[in-house]
Amino acid sequence: xxxxxxxxxxxxxxxxxxxxxxxxxxxxxxxxxxxxxxxxxxxxxxxxxxxxxxxxxxxxxxxxxxxxxxxxxxxxxxxxxxxxxxxxxxxxxxxxxxxxxxxxxxxxxxxxxxxxxxxxxxxxxxxxxxxxxxxxxxxxxxxxxx
Numbered sequence: 001x002x003x004x005x006x007x008x009x010x011x012x013x014x015x016x017x018x019x020x021x022x023x024x025x026x027x028x029x030x031x032x033x034x035x036x037x038x039x040x041x042x043x044x045x046x047x048x049x050x051x052x053x054x055x056x057x058x059x060x061x062x063x064x065x066x067x068x069x070x071x072x073x074x075x076x077x078x079x080x081x082x083x084x085x086x087x088x089x090x091x092x093x094x095x096x097x098x099x100x101x102x103x104x105x106x107x108x109x110x111x112x113x114x115x116x117x118x119x120x121x122x123x124x125x126x127x128x129x130x131x132x133x134x135x136x137x138x139x140x141x142x143x144x145x146x
């Protein structure tokens with residue numbers, strides 16, 4: 001499948017790698033199909049969650065455990081059932097990254113992890129509301145905000 005994107009131009013998408021977010025992503029509820037565009041440079045820990053329905057929509061994402069190794073949360077039973085998660089190995093976790101003009105001030109949203117079942121290509125953004133983690137966690141500086 002060929003997708004013409006705003007950020008990457010025309011790219012080839014493997015239809016086997018399409019991830020469906022049945023409920024969309026909060027704020028983008030009508031956009032349900034995405035693919036992950038991995039960074040070709042394995043030293044760079046950032047990737048893109050590219051919408052298939054809105055070619056101009058792509059979220060920068062990262063593995064939160066690379067920046068906060070004690071990050072932990074429980075996936076609710078309802079979500080495990082909804083995503084048909086059978087084994088822990090079938091799940092990958094990402095967080096959405098905000099990239100401002102000053103790259104040193106990049107943050108990730110620890111309250112809204114993306115849970116993806118790589119086995120059946122389904123995903124959901126959780127909304128953690130226990131106050132344990134900030135909405136904006138600095139990736140390259142000490143300190144947390146919000």
